[in-house]
Amino acid sequence: MSPKDTTSAVPVAAESNDGGDPKKKDAGGKKKADEAKEDTLSEEDKELKERLETCVSTVLNAEKEEKVTTSIRVNALDVIVNELRTATSSMTSVPKPLKFLRPHFDSLTGLYKELEASTASANEDLEFHARLADVLAVLAMTMGKPEERESLKYKLAGAKDYDTLAAKGAASKNAEDNLGSWGHEFVRSLAGEIGQEYNQRVIDGSNPDTDEPFQDLLKMVHIIVPFHLTHNAEAEAIDLLIEVQRLKYLLKLDNIDENNFQRICLYLMKTASYMSDPDDLVEMYETAFEIYKKQKQHFDALLVALRMNRQEAIPSLLSDCDDLLVKKQMCLLLGRHRVNYTVEDDENEDELNELIGNEKLSEQFLKVAQDLDVMDAKTPEDIYKSHLAETGGFSRRRDAGGAQVDSARANLASTFVNAFVNAGFGQDKLMTPDSEWLYKNKDHGMMSAAASLGSILLWNVEEGLTQIDKFLYSSEDYVKAGAALAVGILSSGVRNDADPAFALLSEHVEGDVHIMKCAACTGLGIAYAGTGREDVMELLTPIVEQTEGGPTGMMEVALAGLALGMVFVGQCNEEIGGTIIERLMEATEEELDHSHARYLCLGLSLLFLGQMEKADAMLEALKTIEHKISKYAQITLETCAYAGTGNVLRVQEMLHQCAEHLTEDAEHQAAAVLGLGLITMGEDVGSEMILRTFDHLLHYCELPIKRAIPLALAVLHISKPDFAVIDQLSRLSHDPDAEISQNAIIGMGIVSAGTNNSRVAGLLRQLSEFYSREAGHVFCVRISQGLLHMGKGLMTINPYHSDRMLLNGPSLGAVLVLLHSCFDLKNTLLDKSHYLMFYLTSAMNPRMLITVNEDIEWRPTTVRVGQAVETVGQAGKPKRITGFQTHTTPVLLSSTDRAELGTEEVISVCGILEGVVIVKDNPDYEPEESK
Numbered sequence: 010m011s012p013k014d015t016t017s018a019v020p021v022a023a024e025s026n027d028g029g030d031p032k033k034k035d036a037g038g039k040k041k042a043d044e045a046k047e048d049t050l051s052e053e054d055k056e057l058k059e060r061l062e063t064c065v066s067t068v069l070n071a072e073k074e075e076k077v078t079t080s081i082r083v084n085a086l087d088v089i090v091n092e093l094r095t096a097t098s099s100m101t102s103v104p105k106p107l108k109f110l111r112p113h114f115d116s117l118t119g120l121y122k123e124l125e126a127s128t129a130s131a132n133e134d135l136e137f138h139a140r141l142a143d144v145l146a147v148l149a150m151t152m153g154k155p156e157e158r159e160s161l162k163y164k165l166a167g168a169k170d171y172d173t174l175a176a177k178g179a180a181s182k183n184a185e186d187n188l189g190s191w192g193h194e195f196v197r198s199l200a201g202e203i204g205q206e207y208n209q210r211v212i213d214g215s216n217p218d219t220d221e222p223f224q225d226l227l228k229m230v231h232i233i234v235p236f237h238l239t240h241n242a243e244a245e246a247i248d249l250l251i252e253v254q255r256l257k258y259l260l261k262l263d264n265i266d267e268n269n270f271q272r273i274c275l276y277l278m279k280t281a282s283y284m285s286d287p288d289d290l291v292e293m294y295e296t297a298f299e300i301y302k303k304q305k306q307h308f309d310a311l312l313v314a315l316r317m318n319r320q321e322a323i324p325s326l327l328s329d330c331d332d333l334l335v336k337k338q339m340c341l342l343l344g345r346h347r348v349n350y351t352v353e354d355d356e357n358e359d360e361l362n363e364l365i366g367n368e369k370l371s372e373q374f375l376k377v378a379q380d381l382d383v384m385d386a387k388t389p390e391d392i393y394k395s396h397l398a399e400t401g402g403f404s405r406r407r408d409a410g411g412a413q414v415d416s417a418r419a420n421l422a423s424t425f426v427n428a429f430v431n432a433g434f435g436q437d438k439l440m441t442p443d444s445e446w447l448y449k450n451k452d453h454g455m456m457s458a459a460a461s462l463g464s465i466l467l468w469n470v471e472e473g474l475t476q477i478d479k480f481l482y483s484s485e486d487y488v489k490a491g492a493a494l495a496v497g498i499l500s501s502g503v504r505n506d507a508d509p510a511f512a513l514l515s516e517h518v519e520g521d522v523h524i525m526k527c528a529a530c531t532g533l534g535i536a537y538a539g540t541g542r543e544d545v546m547e548l549l550t551p552i553v554e555q556t557e558g559g560p561t562g563m564m565e566v567a568l569a570g571l572a573l574g575m576v577f578v579g580q581c582n583e584e585i586g587g588t589i590i591e592r593l594m595e596a597t598e599e600e601l602d603h604s605h606a607r608y609l610c611l612g613l614s615l616l617f618l619g620q621m622e623k624a625d626a627m628l629e630a631l632k633t634i635e636h637k638i639s640k641y642a643q644i645t646l647e648t649c650a651y652a653g654t655g656n657v658l659r660v661q662e663m664l665h666q667c668a669e670h671l672t673e674d675a676e677h678q679a680a681a682v683l684g685l686g687l688i689t690m691g692e693d694v695g696s697e698m699i700l701r702t703f704d705h706l707l708h709y710c711e712l713p714i715k716r717a718i719p720l721a722l723a724v725l726h727i728s729k730p731d732f733a734v735i736d737q738l739s740r741l742s743h744d745p746d747a748e749i750s751q752n753a754i755i756g757m758g759i760v761s762a763g764t765n766n767s768r769v770a771g772l773l774r775q776l777s778e779f780y781s782r783e784a785g786h787v788f789c790v791r792i793s794q795g796l797l798h799m800g801k802g803l804m805t806i807n808p809y810h811s812d813r814m815l816l817n818g819p820s821l822g823a824v825l826v827l828l829h830s831c832f833d834l835k836n837t838l839l840d841k842s843h844y845l846m847f848y849l850t851s852a853m854n855p856r857m858l859i860t861v862n863e864d865i866e867w868r869p870t871t872v873r874v875g876q877a878v879e880t881v882g883q884a885g886k887p888k889r890i891t892g893f894q895t896h897t898t899p900v901l902l903s904s905t906d907r908a909e910l911g912t913e914e915v916i917s918v919c920g921i922l923e924g925v926v927i928v929k930d931n932p933d934y935e936p937e938e939s940k
Contacts, residue, residue: 057092058109064088065113068141069120079133086140093147094190107151114145114152121145121163132179135170140183142167147191150198160195161202164188165225188229189236197245200233204252217254226253238264243273244882247280251289256296260303270304271920272882273297278313278814279881282655282692287622291317298322302329308919311339315346315815318579318620323350333357334863338918338927340364345810345854345924347502347819349540366504369865370855371468373925374433374803376867377857377899383801386437387430389423392794397774418784420446421454422791425846428461429795432804432853435472437465444480452487453841456528459483459491463498464850473499474509481513490528493517494844497532501850502819510536511544518548526552526565531844534572538819538851541580549573553588553609556595560603566592567605567612571826574612575851578818581623582616589613590630593642601636604836607676608845610642611829614649615822624650640677648684649825653691653816660688660699667706667714675713679832682706682714686721687825691809691816693879696725700733716748720828723756727824728807728856729904730761730769739772743779750780751789752831758793759824763856764903765802773797785839792838792846799853806852807904812877812921823852858908860898860917860928869897870915870928877907 050058067085070077089110096104124138146163153159167187174181188196203226215222230253237246250256259265265273274297281293294317301310307330314322323343330336336357343350344367352361363369378384423439424446431437439446440462450458459480466473477499480492493514500510510532517529530549537545552569555562570592573585589609593601600606617624624646631643644666651659666681685702689695703718719741726734738760741753754776761769773794780786799806808820826848830837838846860870875893890907902908908922915928 054105057105061089061092061106061109062113065110065117069116079131079137083133083137083140086137086144089144090140093144094192103151107148110148111152114148117141117145117148125166132174132177135174136181136183139167139170139174139181142170143183143187143191146199147195150195158202158206160199161206164199164229168225168228188232193240193242196233196236197242199229200237200245200249200252203229203233204249207253223253227255230255231258234258235262235264238262238269238273241269241884243269244276247273247276251280251293254289256292259296260299265300265303267304270300270306274300274309274313275881278316285656285658302326307332308335308339308342311342312811312814312921315342315348320348320350323348327352327355327361332918334918334927334929336361337364337863337865341925341927342811342919344370344502346815346817347539349504349537349542362504364865367468367502368504370503371433371435373859374468374855374857375435377855377859378434378801378803380899381803381901383803384434386434387798387801388438389426389430389791389795392426392430392798393777393791394770394774395777416449417451417454418788419791420449421457421843422788424450424454424458424461425843426791426795426798428464428847429799429849430801432464432800432850433467433469433855434801435466435469440465441476447480447488453843455485455487456491456494456524457844457847459488460494460498460528460844460847462492463495464847466495466499467501467850467853468499468503470500470503470505470509486522486524490517490522490524491844493525494528494532494535494847497529497534497536498847498850500536501538501853515548518552523561523565527568528844530565530568530572531847534568534575535848535851538575538822539578539817541577541582545576546573546582546585549576550585550588553585553592560599563596563600563603564605566600567603567608570609570612571615572612574615575819575822575826575848578615578822579618579620580616581620586613586616586627590627593631593634593638598636601638604833605842606638607641607829607832608826610638610645611649611825613642614646615818615825617646617650618818618822619652619654619816620650621654621656622650637674637676641680644677644680644684645829648680648687652687652821655689655692655695657695660685660695663688664702667710670711671713672711673713675711676832678714679717680829682717682721683724683828686724690725691813699725712746712749716746716752717832719749719753719756720831723759724824724828726760727904728760728762728764728805730764730766732768734760735766735769735772742772742776747783747785748834751786751834754786754789754793755827755831755834758796759806759827761793762796762806763799763802763804763853765798769797770794785834788839789834796849800855803855803857803901804853805856805904806849806854808852809904810854811923812907814921817852820852820854823848823850855924856902856904857924858898858900858902858922859925860915861925863927863929865925865927867899868915868928869899871895871897871911872900872908872922873911874900874902874906874908877905 064085067077068082070082092106096106121141124141142163146160146167149159149163171181188199207223207226210222211217220227230249233249234246237243250258277293277297281290284290284293294313298310298313301313307326311323311326314326327336327339330339340352340361341364343365348365350365352358352365355361427437427439440458447455447458462477463473466476474496477492477495480488483489483492496513497510514529514532517525518533520526530552533545533549549569549572553566553573555566558565570589577585589612593609613627617627628643628646631639631646634642647659648663663681663684667678669678671678685699689699703721706714707718719738722734722738735757738753738757742750742757744750744753757769757773773790777787777790780790806820806824808817808824809815810817826845830842830845858872860868862868873890873893873895875890878889878891880887880889890909895911900908902923910917910922913931914934916931918927918929
């Protein structure tokens with residue numbers, strides 16, 4: 010008979026013997042499988058398996074033998090415990106003892122229930138019961154049903170037995186270190202179950218604010234958290250505390266030291282943006298703030314205070330700090346963040362106030378420009394590069410007799426290009442040599458030309474005033490107004506003891522000339538953006554309240570409201586908010602239909618920039634206005650209040666607004682689309698996801714929504730020319746709808762602002778040809794070319810700074826003024842309000858890194874500059890940058906770059922290398938030769 014036949018004959022015989030009992034058949038099969046498995050085990054494993062099985066049978070004592078006393082059973086349990094604790098395995102396989110004990114889990118559980126039912130209360134019995142619970146808790150980690158939290162139940166029951174023993178005065182030695190000793194995986198698994206149990210108890214009605222209902226859980230938390238912290242698992246410790254809403258417990262621990270506080274605080278700061286509840290968010294920031302203070306890291310504590318918008322914490326932080334260099338670095342941060350704070354009662358107060366007031370900013374910027382050899386003034390033609398045009402550009406078309414761009418419009422565009430490109434350099438080829446260029450413009454063009462002087466002389470108040478002074482006495486109102494605006498632009502972000510902007514502009518605000526009033530309000534808004542100065546409020550509030558004057562009066566009201574919004578950006582000033590809302594309520598239909606009424610709404614919204622639920626009261630008040638602008642104002646306010654928070658609920662709400670198909674009266678939808686970009690801009694995951702949503706909106710929505718999409722894309726990538734985004738904007742810039750294409754062109758300018766990106770430069774040159782017969786489009790292309798080469802590529806308008814930790818209110822406010830103007834380009838920037846573009850000077854900042862010594866004098870240092878890498882929550886000391894190059898300071902940083910010191914010779918006073926950084930000699934440094 011063949012071998013095949015013999016094998017098939019076996020089951021037949023078995024079947025007849027068993028009388029067809031399938032259970033027995035199964036058992037036979039299992040037995041064989043087990044035997045086969047036994048054969049594959051090594052000698053060592055077989056021995057371990059037998060030893061464990063012997064221990065289990067001793068523990069179970071199924072035969073109820075007298076000689077197996079409780080102490081023998083406890084000893085047997087100890088062997089199992091020892092094997093489980095000392096089992097080491099590879100990361101990919103289950104520890105051997107756990108594997109061999111699997112089949113016995115049910116029988117051990119049965120024994121435990123039996124013991125629970127019995128009333129034996131001898132110390133030995135309790136000890137045995139508690140130890141058995143410990144073993145079952147570990148086994149349940151892999152064998153219990155996840156939703157039943159068996160592991161935790163056994164652990165809690167065991168803890169009760171140990172407590173009973175302790176109460177009897179027979180405390181068990183095993184009660185100590187009864188969590189960590191079981192290993193990391195067990196502690197992590199238990200922490201997960203504690204979180205679930207806590208939430209269940211809250212759902213069942215326990216009060217989360219008191220500790221009583223959670224005493225047993227918290228007892229474990231207080232063991233697990235220090236365990237995690239001492240084993241480099243800071244993220245897990247924080248997650249557990251967030252889960253049980255006891256984050257403040259971190260502050261009571263001694264386990265936080267100079268080795269781990271940075272990782273803990275970084276995790277707290279980054280996790281905070283995913284908190285849906287504002288109270289949780291504040292609690293996380295406060296915890297990080299307190300830890301930094303405890304560790305004497307005053308600079309980092311200041312960062313957190315500014316992130317929370319807590320300016321009242323500044324004085325105590327500065328006074329607590331004993332290190333003068335750290336104080337100076339803190340003042341440089343306050344200056345960069347445009348915080349209007351004055352140091353008092355300090356022996357170095359003059360020097361510190363000078364740093365907060367950015368008084369040396371112009372000097373430092375020009376020194377960098379000299380170092381990089383870009384001091385030569387550029388003309389608009391250097392930027393347009395018309396000679397590179399594929400068809401000889403304008404020069405040939407002029408003879409062809411086609412419709413020509415009127416020269417006043419072209420000159421106006423050149424004025425802005427000149428103002429942006431030479432911003433801060435103090436010299437150009439149009440305005441500073443003589444005033445001939447001024448008279449090549451007309452009316453409002455003259456005003457912008459005079460104002461452009463302020464931009465060219467940006468931050469250099471002393472010298473700037475002498476150059477602007479002569480225009481303040483011009484007989485031409487427009488020139489005078491431009492000069493007044495130039496004074497405001499000049500002082501943007503810089504403090505001067507004489508306070509010239511306020512002195513010179515206040516008389517014009519109170520004067521009668523309409524254009525002077527508009528210029529003076531805008532000038533004050535730019536000069537004092539973010540300072541929250543009461544005297545500016547007293548000066549501008551009466552203008553917001555005025556009711557006569559028809560459309561021109563409304564324009565003054567709107568611009569004064571906008572200026573107040575910029576001055577008090579993010580400060581939730583109720584008085585101004587109330588005044589603006591009252592004015593909106595009293596306004597006539599005609600006034601609210603005015604194209605500039607939008608600026609009044611934006612002014613109100615800026616007051617609450619990034620302040621979340623604090624804007625709720627104002628939102629309610631806006632609902633009472635019976636005009637279509639009410640909806641626009643509500644959405645603008647809500648999106649500004651949640652700017653940079655990544656709040657998912659608000660994103661859904663804005664998408665809901667976009668769902669309606671409207672072709673007119675849809676301004677609020679445009680605001681909602683821009684709001685989508687605004688809300689998600691601070692957070693990478695959200696901004697990635699929203700890009701896909703924009704694609705859907707482009708496919709399925711009506712024109713008003715499509716027109717706002719280029720602007721929303723721009724706000725997500727300010728001064729950050731991402732390849733895909735430029736591609737998308739380039740496609741939209743050829744759209745048949747004029748408004749979509751104009752917005753896309755301006756969007757390209759904002760996305761590439763100050764980067765000199767050659768790809769964008771090429772695209773804009775092509776567009777200037779493509780639209781050479783469209784005056785409006787050419788103007789937009791020129792503005793974008795000016796933005797692209799802003800400050801000859803040494804500046805940025807990105808509102809995020811300090812490693813993207815801080816959102817600068819005045820910067821974002823300034824960009825929003827430009828974006829909201831784009832909702833109606835025809836009546837704002839392409840009409841007579843083009844001077845509002847100068848608000849962008851509030852957002853301009855040098856994108857440089859300079860290292861200086863103790864006296865704030867240059868000290869060139871080697872640094873590595875590379876792509877920033879997210880290292881939060883990662884193990885060890887991961888690299889914070891990738892693909893780096895080594896340079897000597899000063900260097901330029903783009904918005905995605907990060908720098909770190911490339912030498913051990915010096916150490917920096919703060920951990921963030923951006924802007925002006927103070928470095929000092931490293932006391933532990935040994936030069937190479939002496940080693």
